[in-house]
Amino acid sequence: MQREQAWRFAREADEQPSLGRMNASVPVPLRGSWLRRLLAFAGPGYMVSVGYMDPGNWATDIAGGAQFGYTLLSVILLSNLMAIVLQALAARLGIATGRDLAQACRDHYSKPVSVTLWLVCEAAIIACDLAEVIGTAIALKLLFGIPLLIGATVTALDVFLILLLMSRGFRALEAFVIALLTVIFACFGIQIALAAPSLQAVLGGFLPSPEIVTNPAALYLAIGIIGATVMPHNLYLHSSIVQTRAYARDEEGRRSALRFAVADSTVALMLALFVNASILIMAATVFHGGGRTDVQEIEQAYDLLSPLLGVGIASTLFAVALLASGLNSTVTATLAGQIVMEGFLRLRLPDWARRLLTRGIAIVPVVAVTAVYGEQGTARLLVLSQVVLSMQLPFAIIPLVQFVSDRRKMGALVIPAWLRLLSWAIAGLIVALNLKLLAETVLA
Structure with missing residues (x-):
């Protein structure tokens, strides 16, 4: 009871809502067609979907398709369905309580626990940024011949892009993300058409x-x-950015907002499913089908795509999609970093300072590893970043499921018993698999 009183007191005393001035800044129509209202809510789901197709996922999908053909498509489908459930829970938490996941953790747990959760989450954001630096630097090298060392350093300049977008409002940020997602979608759509995979084999996968x-x-x-x-920072991100919509903060308004927010994220994550499946399908058709089951790295895939497909533009499309993915991930990781720092610590840094700090921490190991071990070292660093993300995942999923299962916190929007069981089962499975992956990686 004492914790619940602290929760309510914190909610009432904290005058600064999640994301500050951007909270409830996007107008939504109270009436009108379902499609018109859905379009008003569309955006947060697409920003979240970026994390499900960032450069950190590419190597795994490429290796899976090259080695085992279409077999692992079922795994991509399963993981995407679990992601849809977890992101719906994150949206529910934000809409029902008016708190993002970081704020909710700060309100519920003791200060030592909250600080620990914050430190672990910051490590995950840096790891995610690390993957984005590597992915963007590789794309710059493939497209423009910029050395990896210089490309990694150049990525720091994206701070100015973020500042420009943030100054124009949240809709401008969403429009930028959706535009780059469209580029990624189009690039892989063309590549799948060029590869012409067997529909029967794909469906069987x-x-x-x-x-x-x-x-x-x-x-x-x-x-x-x-x-x-499932990217841990996405759960913090989604619980916050759904609150940018100016829906009525009463029970009816929250229920309506939740329906549209879940529809938005579900549609967006199905797009992420298409992209991840496309990477694996392309690798299965081109590499596995061509006998190149040894392909595991992004640069290998780029070098082999055009020769094996016999179409010069194939490799270029691949690199363009990689660059768009890296730039998109930059935006969402920056925003997630802001949400986490403000939510856990109530510490507000200027946007440019926060961005330069996070990106600087990510650039240093990339530059150091590239200088010492050469470009092959960055591939191992990319794998390491995914292991760090895996380590953090339980610290985000378990509090989320705990909070949305508690009627005292969620009120009428508490999740039903069947969804509670499903959520804990998903959380348990993901945590167990991540721990297994971590153990095998460390012992390898």
Whole structure:
């Protein structure tokens, strides 16, 4: 009871809502067609979907398709369905309580626990930023011949892009993200058309295969796909940005907002499913079908795509999609960093300072590893970043499911018993698989 009183007191005493002036800044029509209202709510789901197709996922999907053909498509589908549930829970928390996940953790847990959660989350954001630096630097090298060392340093300049977008309001930020998602979608749509995979083989890949469990190498990649799919910072991000909509803050308004927010994120994550599945399908068709089952890295895929497909533009489209993915991830990671720092600590840094700090911490190891070990070292660093993300995941999922299952916090929007069981089952599965992936990576 004391904790619940502290929760309510914190909510009443904290005058600064999540994301400050951007909270409730996007108008939504009170009446009108369902489609018109959905379009008003559309945006947060697409920003969240960026984390499900960032450069950190690419290597796993490429390796999975090259080694095992279409077999692991069922794993991508399963992980995407779990992500849809978890992101819906994050949106529910933000809409029902008016708190983002970081604020909710600060209100509920003791200060030492909150500080620990904040430190772990900051490590995850830096790891995510690390993957984005590497991915963007690789794309710049592939497209423009910029050395990886210089490309990693150049990524710091994106702070000015973020500042420009933030100054124009939240809708401008969303429009930028959606535009780049459209580029990624179009690039992979063209690549799939060029690869011309067997429809029957693709559909068969979405059905679970015993090989996933019986083959240790396939199981390892399957765990990697699931472990790299749900990004911990996305749960903090989504619980905050759904509150940018100016819906009525009463029970009816919240119920309506929740329906549209879940529809928005579900549609957006189905787009992420298409992109991740496309990477694997392309690798299965081009590399596995061409006998190149050894392909595991992004640069290998780029070098082989055009020769194996016989179309010069194929590799260029691949690199353009990678660059768009890296730039998009930059925006969402910056915003997530702001939400986490403000939510846990009530510490508000200027946007430019926060961005330069996070990006600087990510650039240093990339530059150091590239200088010492060469470009091959960055591939191992990319894997390490995904392991760090896996380590943080339980610290985000467990509090989220705990909060949305508590009627004293959620009121009428508490999740029903069947969803509670499903949510804990998903949380348990993801945590177990991530711990297994971590153990195998450390012991390898």
